[in-house]
Amino acid sequence: xxxxxxxxxxxxxxxxxxxxxxxxxxxxxxxxxxxxxxxxxxxxxxxxxxxxxxxxxxxxxxxxxxxxxxxxxxxxxxxxxxxxxxxxxxxxxxxxxxxxxxxxxxxxxxxxxxxxxxxxxxxxxxxxxxxxxxxxxxxxxxxxxxxxxxxxxxxxxxxxxxxxxxxxxxxxxxxxxxxxxxxxxxxxxxxxxxxxxxxxxxxxxxxxxxxxxxxxxxxxxxxxxxxxxxxxxxxxxxxxxxxxxxxxxxxxxxxxxxxxxxxxxxxxxxx
Amino acid sequence: xxxxxxxxxxxxxxxxxxxxxxxxxxxxxxxxxxxxxxxxxxxxxxxxxxxxxxxxxxxxxxxxxxxxxxxxxxxxxxxxxxxxxxxxxxxxxxxxxxxxxxxxxxxxxxxxxxxxxxxxxxxxxxxxxxxxxxxxxxxxxxxxxxxxxxxxxxxxxxxxxxxxxxxxxxxxxxxxxxxxxxxxxxxxxxxxxxxxxxxxxxxxxxxxxxxxxxxxxxxxxxxxxxxxxxxxxxxxxxxxxxxxxxxxxxxxxxxxxxxxxxxxxxxxxxx
Numbered sequence: 001x002x003x004x005x006x007x008x009x010x011x012x013x014x015x016x017x018x019x020x021x022x023x024x025x026x027x028x029x030x031x032x033x034x035x036x037x038x039x040x041x042x043x044x045x046x047x048x049x050x051x052x053x054x055x056x057x058x059x060x061x062x063x064x065x066x067x068x069x070x071x072x073x074x075x076x077x078x079x080x081x082x083x084x085x086x087x088x089x090x091x092x093x094x095x096x097x098x099x100x101x102x103x104x105x106x107x108x109x110x111x112x113x114x115x116x117x118x119x120x121x122x123x124x125x126x127x128x129x130x131x132x133x134x135x136x137x138x139x140x141x142x143x144x145x146x147x148x149x150x151x152x153x154x155x156x157x158x159x160x161x162x163x164x165x166x167x168x169x170x171x172x173x174x175x176x177x178x179x180x181x182x183x184x185x186x187x188x189x190x191x192x193x194x195x196x197x198x199x200x201x202x203x204x205x206x207x208x209x210x211x212x213x214x215x216x217x218x219x220x221x222x223x224x225x226x227x228x229x230x231x232x233x234x235x236x237x238x239x240x241x242x243x244x245x246x247x248x249x250x251x252x253x254x255x256x257x258x259x260x261x262x263x264x265x266x267x268x269x270x271x
Numbered sequence: 272x273x274x275x276x277x278x279x280x281x282x283x284x285x286x287x288x289x290x291x292x293x294x295x296x297x298x299x300x301x302x303x304x305x306x307x308x309x310x311x312x313x314x315x316x317x318x319x320x321x322x323x324x325x326x327x328x329x330x331x332x333x334x335x336x337x338x339x340x341x342x343x344x345x346x347x348x349x350x351x352x353x354x355x356x357x358x359x360x361x362x363x364x365x366x367x368x369x370x371x372x373x374x375x376x377x378x379x380x381x382x383x384x385x386x387x388x389x390x391x392x393x394x395x396x397x398x399x400x401x402x403x404x405x406x407x408x409x410x411x412x413x414x415x416x417x418x419x420x421x422x423x424x425x426x427x428x429x430x431x432x433x434x435x436x437x438x439x440x441x442x443x444x445x446x447x448x449x450x451x452x453x454x455x456x457x458x459x460x461x462x463x464x465x466x467x468x469x470x471x472x473x474x475x476x477x478x479x480x481x482x483x484x485x486x487x488x489x490x491x492x493x494x495x496x497x498x499x500x501x502x503x504x505x506x507x508x509x510x511x512x513x514x515x516x517x518x519x520x521x522x523x524x525x526x527x528x529x530x531x532x533x534x535x536x537x538x539x540x541x542x
Contacts, residue, residue: 025483027321028452028500029312036326041300050298052333053326055307058483062323085464086484087471117464125467160486181299193356193388196396200358212296212329213357215431229299 015178017043018070019053022063022081022091023159026055034161035080042168047177048076058082063094071098071154076175078168081159083148085125095151096133103131109138109147116145140170150174179231184240188252189223191215198246199226202239208232209239286449288314289341290324293334293352293362294430297326305432306351313439318448319347329353334365342369342425347446349439352430354419356396366422367404377403380418387416411441421445450502455511459523460494462486469517470497473510479503480510 019039025031033055040050051074056062063082070077082091096103109130117126129146132138139148139155143166148157150171157167188195192215203211209230216223228239244254290310296302304326311321322345327333334353341348353362367374380401388397400417403409410419410426414437419428421442428438459466463486474482480501487494499510515525 024481024500025485025498026308027311027324028315029308029310029321030498031485032308037297037300037303039300040298044299050300051328053298055324057322084484084486085467087467087474088481088483121464123464123468125471126464128467193392193394193397196356196358196399197394200396203358210295210359212359213355214296214302215355227296227301229295 013178015048015076015176016051016074017048017076017078018074019050020063020066020070020077020079021053021055021159022058022079023055024057024088026081027057035159035164038161038165039078039080039168042172044181046172046175047180048175049178049181058088058090060090060094060097063091064098067095067098067154071152075153077154079154079156080164083129083146083156083158085128089128091156092132092149095136095154095156098154099133099135099151101134101151104134105130106132106136106138106147106149112145112147139167142166142170181229181231182233182236183227183229184236185225185227185257186240186243186247187216187223187225187255187257188247189221190247190250190252191222192224194250194252195224195226195246198250199243202242202246205242206235206239209235211239211243284449286319286347286447287322287345288319288347288349289345290321291334291337291341291348291350292324292326292430293329293350294326295328295359297352298328306430306435309432309436310349310351310439313443315452317443317446318451319446320449320452329359329361331361331365331368334362335369338366338369338425342423346424348425350425350427351435354400354417354427354429356399360399362427363403363420366407366425366427369425370404370406370422372405372422374402375405376401377407377409377418377420380409383416383418410438413437413441452500452502453504453507454498454500455507456496456498456528457511457514457518458487458494458496458526458528459518460492461518461521461523462493463495465521465523466495466497466517469521470514473513473517476513477506477510480506482510482514 019036021033021036026033036053043050054066056066079091082089093103113122113126113130132149133151136149136151139150141147141163143163148167157164192213209228212227214225216225226243228236230236247254290307292304292307297304307324314321325337327337350362353360364374384393384397384401403420404422407420407422410421412418412434414434419438428435463484480499483498485496487496497514499507501507518525
């Protein structure tokens with residue numbers, strides 16, 4: 001069995017996160033998730049490494065197990081979806097069950113809803129949005145008031161992207177970031193298959209740096225962007241320079257920019 | 272602890288699937304995944320229920336464990352990403368290790384690459400794309416030749432969306448679909464909080480139907496689309512009619528169309 005080069009374990013002091021995207025509608029393809037990519041970018045910029053994401057259905061056992069697995073394994077767990085007023089909104093109850101606590105009507109959350117929703121419309125279903133696990137802390141919702149909550153290292157947010165983002169920004173200052181993942185991108189019009197072997201050598205020489213290769217197709221030419229990621233900018237500069245020299249030695253021209261876009265990636269068809 | 276209404280277990284004859292999106296670049300937010308939503312829609316249309324999706328990093332142990340958990344639990348497992356020529360492409364090796372088999376250079380895959388890539392460019396890195404687990408079957412790649420493969424119930428595909436889609440379409444006829452999930456959508460300009468209680472009653476009366484509520488904001492008005500999903504169209508018609516009558520009884524006007532769009536959902540801020 002050949003060696004696998006890029007096997008990296010999470011170092012002990014890395015701040016990690018898992019995102020749980022909760023909702024049948026995402027799994028059925030009806031709703032296209034717009035939260036994962038946003039959270040990934042935001043967390044990366046805060047020095048929090050998203051180590052896993054799961055999309056799971058509105059099914060009690062599945063949610064409870066996923067929450068318990070994730071909160072054990074990662075520094076932070078972020079959930080989106082399932083905290084509205086209808087019968088299919090079961091996330092808050094499931095998180096309470098995961099922690100083995102009761103759910104209660106939070107007075108502050110109730111007051112927020114009372115101030116926002118006219119009394120004649122504030123029925124039991126809407127009040128359900130004030131029900132959170134005992135021991136949890138509210139996450140404020142500047143968009144539509146009904147709050148999310150934090151329970152231990154689990155942060156429960158709405159599924160609607162504008163509300164989720166507003167909730168995240170509300171509580172983000174309370175999160176502890178780690179060393180930020182920096183990156184340097186060097187592109188060239190050499191295809192992946194041309195750079196693969198020398199790139200693997202560079203990777204082997206710098207195990208603390210994570211080198212990724214992302215193919216693209218632009219202006220009629222194939223190429224790839226080689227991204228070096230890590231927390232030590234000085235080492236990244238060394239690696240990036242080795243990548244540039246490698247490209248030159250293969251007859252290519254290194255370009256210090258981040259060429260790839262999703263549209264490019266989609267057109268990629270060479271190695 | 273209150274009852275959770277919408278707890279549904281997968282019925283025994285349901286055909287299920289898990290998607291594993293493999294790649295550090297998706298978790299870092301650099302690449303926005305474009306495969307999950309496409310696969311979800313395609314599988315739903317084939318009567319295959321995507322029950323879970325995971326985004327995982329290019330880390331050997333994580334990939335091996337995820338593949339083994341998923342292949343045990345679901346009818347089908349689809350992976351995307353990590354089968355190119357560079358050092359960070361480790362999916363094929365990890366799937367071999369998950370199944371406890373060796374990797375070998377598949378003669379047919381090698382011939383495909385030889386026919387597509389000029390001999391002077393067909394280096395060892397590119398030939399690595401012909402290495403698949405012993406006992407696997409190739410999944411053809413009409414876009415750029417380097418194949419994916421099927422090993423047991425695990426289908427390994429490229430991460431580049433155009434190639435993944437082409438591979439999926441190549442092998443889709445070999446998949447066995449189950450009873451197709453049908454759906455009927457009834458929208459109205461009543462907010463979620465107004466319909467929640469009677470909708471929960473309808474859900475309770477029809478446990479075989481999965482009723483979801485999706486809020487929207489359109490033309491200055493809040494509302495929600497109520498989707499009934501299930502395999503028995505006759506029962507769905509009954510449920511949809513109950514939903515329409517419920518809307519009328521609350522002073523709303525039922526609209527038999529599927530109003531929600533992601534842009535609408537993003538603007539939703541009422542209950």
